[in-house]
Amino acid sequence: MTAVGTTGAGAFLARHEGLRARLPGAHLPWVTALREASAEAFRAQGFPTRRVEAWKYTDLAAVNGTVFGEPLTGVDDALTLPATTNPRAVFVDGRFRADLSTLEGLAYTVESLAAVLPTLEGRLGAVARPAEQALAALNGMLFEDGLVVTVPAGVAGGVLELLSFATVSERAPAYHPRHLVQLEDGASLTLIETASGPAAARYLHNPVFEIEVAAKARLNHGRLQQEGLDAFFLSTVYARVAEGGAYDNFTLNAGGRLARNEIHVALQGPKAECHMNGVQLVADGQHADTTTALDHAAPDCASRQTYKTVLAGRSRGVFQGKILVRKIAQKTDGYQMNQALLLSPEAEIDSKPQLEIYADDVKCSHGATVGELDADNLFFLRSRGIPLDQAKAILVEAFLTEAVEAVADEDIRNALSTAVTGWWQRQGVAGGIEVA
Amino acid sequence: MLKIENLHATVDGKPILKGLSLSIAPGEIHAIMGPNGSGKSTLSYVLAGREGYEVTEGSVTFMGQDLLAMEPEERAVAGVFLAFQAPVELPGVGNANFLRTALNAVRRAKGEAEVDAIQFLKLARARMKVLNMPDDMLKRPVNVGFSGGEKKRNEMLQMAMLSPKLALLDETDSGLDIDALKMVADTVNSLRGPDFSALVITHYQRLLNHIVPDHVHVLSAGRIIRSGGPELAQELEATGYAASVAAA
Numbered sequence: 001m002t003a004v005g006t007t008g009a010g011a012f013l014a015r016h017e018g019l020r021a022r023l024p025g026a027h028l029p030w031v032t033a034l035r036e037a038s039a040e041a042f043r044a045q046g047f048p049t050r051r052v053e054a055w056k057y058t059d060l061a062a063v064n065g066t067v068f069g070e071p072l073t074g075v076d077d078a079l080t081l082p083a084t085t086n087p088r089a090v091f092v093d094g095r096f097r098a099d100l101s102t103l104e105g106l107a108y109t110v111e112s113l114a115a116v117l118p119t120l121e122g123r124l125g126a127v128a129r130p131a132e133q134a135l136a137a138l139n140g141m142l143f144e145d146g147l148v149v150t151v152p153a154g155v156a157g158g159v160l161e162l163l164s165f166a167t168v169s170e171r172a173p174a175y176h177p178r179h180l181v182q183l184e185d186g187a188s189l190t191l192i193e194t195a196s197g198p199a200a201a202r203y204l205h206n207p208v209f210e211i212e213v214a215a216k217a218r219l220n221h222g223r224l225q226q227e228g229l230d231a232f233f234l235s236t237v238y239a240r241v242a243e244g245g246a247y248d249n250f251t252l253n254a255g256g257r258l259a260r261n262e263i264h265v266a267l268q269g270p271k272a273e274c275h276m277n278g279v280q281l282v283a284d285g286q287h288a289d290t291t292t293a294l295d296h297a298a299p300d301c302a303s304r305q306t307y308k309t310v311l312a313g314r315s316r317g318v319f320q321g322k323i324l325v326r327k328i329a330q331k332t333d334g335y336q337m338n339q340a341l342l343l344s345p346e347a348e349i350d351s352k353p354q355l356e357i358y359a360d361d362v363k364c365s366h367g368a369t370v371g372e373l374d375a376d377n378l379f380f381l382r383s384r385g386i387p388l389d390q391a392k393a394i395l396v397e398a399f400l401t402e403a404v405e406a407v408a409d410e411d412i413r414n415a416l417s418t419a420v421t422g423w424w425q426r427q428g429v430a431g432g433i434e435v436a
Numbered sequence: 437m438l439k440i441e442n443l444h445a446t447v448d449g450k451p452i453l454k455g456l457s458l459s460i461a462p463g464e465i466h467a468i469m470g471p472n473g474s475g476k477s478t479l480s481y482v483l484a485g486r487e488g489y490e491v492t493e494g495s496v497t498f499m500g501q502d503l504l505a506m507e508p509e510e511r512a513v514a515g516v517f518l519a520f521q522a523p524v525e526l527p528g529v530g531n532a533n534f535l536r537t538a539l540n541a542v543r544r545a546k547g548e549a550e551v552d553a554i555q556f557l558k559l560a561r562a563r564m565k566v567l568n569m570p571d572d573m574l575k576r577p578v579n580v581g582f583s584g585g586e587k588k589r590n591e592m593l594q595m596a597m598l599s600p601k602l603a604l605l606d607e608t609d610s611g612l613d614i615d616a617l618k619m620v621a622d623t624v625n626s627l628r629g630p631d632f633s634a635l636v637i638t639h640y641q642r643l644l645n646h647i648v649p650d651h652v653h654v655l656s657a658g659r660i661i662r663s664g665g666p667e668l669a670q671e672l673e674a675t676g677y678a679a680s681v682a683a684a
């Protein structure tokens with residue numbers, strides 16, 4: 001698994017060996033130490049096989065067998081950015097592009113990780129756990145850039161967009177951005193992240209987020225994963241939330257041929273809150289995985305998770321959700337629901353909810369359902385003149401409604417419904433419900 | 437308008453309709469009565485095109501077209517409307533959005549201009565006022581949390597909005613109070629005209645006091661065993677189905 005070669009873990013380890021002296025922060029002992037520790041962890045784990053419990057349902061063989069190149073410095077620029085009035089940070093092939101970003105006049109700081117790396121000692125690596133997650137180890141070994149967002153105490157940051165584009169490249173590039181988001185006491189921010197790329201390009205996008213939400217701060221984190229259909233998207237989010245703070249994650253997992261949306265949240269102060277919602281839209285040939293781990297490590301915290309997966313064609317979906325309630329976490333209120341809708345007999349879903357509870361005074365529940373479109377409902381809509389495809393689209397939208405409506409932030413909700421409509425249209429279906 | 441000839445249909449391989457024939461001329465209202473399990477709902481589903489109801493023999497012609505060859509949505513845009521005995525609930529589908537989508541699907545298929553959201557609300561509110569439906573029923577998800585009566589009102593709202601040529605009412609009156617019953621009758625009567633026909637399935641004479649049918653039929657074991665005028669409904673109300681069934 002770790003043999004040096006052109007593919008697999010060995011190839012990435014060799015790249016680290018070769019680039020060691022040139023990677024950002026190479027002159028900083030603490031950065032080097034962090035990279036070496038990550039390399040060690042990655043050498044030990046390699047790309048996890050399905051024998052590893054956390055990867056039981058998602059096979060990384062295709063990633064393991066791909067020859068990846070380094071991201072080339074972009075000469076692209078046929079790139080058309082969607083219009084927005086929001087401040088935004090743009091990454092192309094994993095690198096921050098100041099020329100494409102608009103970040104003036106903000107009441108908080110948004111910086112390129114490569115540019116401010118020397119200032120990040122003690123912060124970079126504070127939340128990620130490379131010894132436990134192989135992909136975070138890979139990221140720690142090879143990260144070159146990322147976004148560093150710091151919202152000072154009491155500042156309401158509004159909306160910030162993080163756009164990540166992949167460009168077409170002859171050799172499949174792999175990039176491992178490390179994003180740090182810190183909200184100080186009472187601060188707030190809505191971060192809307194969009195990851196996309198050309199339909200036919202093969203690449204690996206392996207971002208790691210380290211998120212710190214201080215007391216009474218709130219981060220709304222909306223993620224629209226719409227990578228190209230030949231891409232690998234392996235993303236790991238780590239968030240920790242202090243007393244009275246809130247972290248809301250909404251992820252649309254819709255692109256890529258293999259996509260893993262892994263989220264680790266630790267509620268570390270009393271009365272902290274976390275909402276994790278998501279929609280996975282999986283079409284023919286795709287594999288989408290959402291894996292959540294929620295650590296209730298303080299009393300009186302609440303967590304809510306609603307995940308919905310729609311599968312079409314020959315596709316595969318995975319939901320794994322673990323809730324850990326530590327002994328100290330009395331009065332925990334935890335809820336998790338995951339539901340899958342199979343639109344084709346060739347689609348498959350694996351779901352594994354897991355509760356691990358050590359406190360005695362808690363309210364914690366979970367549920368899971370798998371179903372097909374209801375024939376009676378479909379007939380009802382058709383009996384009112386609505387064509388079959390449109391009737392299906394309406395019922396799929398309805399299925400997703402609960403997860404979408406659970407999103408508190410309106411900007412995220414709107415971005416999401418646009419993305420869902422787009423996905424549905426790409427499936428060759430014209431139009432869902434008309435709004436009255 | 438509608439011509440059913442020697443219709444045989446099975447559900448799960450079980451014969452339910454066993455040689456049913458019936459003709460409805462434009463502008464006519466026919467009532468079908470008959471014991472539970474005689475095949476009344478099955479007939480309405482076969483006409484509306486529900487999956488799982490297999491026609492093994494016979495034919496149905498609607499406005500000169502082979503109805504049985506059409507998809508459910510094609511039948512609907514051609515003018516067939518089924519008011520369900522037990523309407524489904526659709527969580528996550530707003531009633532107004534649903535109704536506008538249906539209305540425009542029908543209008544598109546007929547080559548008529550689609551209605552925008554504002555025109556739609558105007559039309560819907562006007563209809564709802566007549567049906568004595570509160571405005572908030574538009575905002576709620578289709579039939580979710582509706583009482584039995586509200587669901588039936590909602591069926592009538594859909595019927596009125598889509599203005600079909602042939603309405604199939606499957607026990608729309610069951611479980612309704614007198615006011616709601618009158619509302620159903622008023623809605624049907626408001627559509628009455630030379631281009632509108634209806635097949636009203638009911639157990640009760642009282643609905644037929646308000647919607648006076650041209651013909652009344654008794655369905656038993658998948659066949660029409662008796663037909664007559666409005667007076668047949670009164671006779672059945674007095675004597676029950678048993679006598680007719682025994683005589684057949």
Ligand SMILES: Nc1ncnc2c1ncn2[C@@H]1O[C@H](COP(=O)(O)OP(=O)(O)O)[C@@H](O)[C@H]1O
Binds near residue numbers: 448452473476478
């Ligand atoms: N989906 C079904 N599966 C099996 N049997 C059915 C189904 N629907 C109806 N039936 C049977 O068909 C017969 C006629 O039912 P139905 O048409 O509902 O009668 P009615 O509406 O006159 O009460 C009954 O014996 C009923 O049990």
Ligand SMILES: [Mg+2]
Binds near residue numbers: 521
């Ligand atoms: Mg019935």
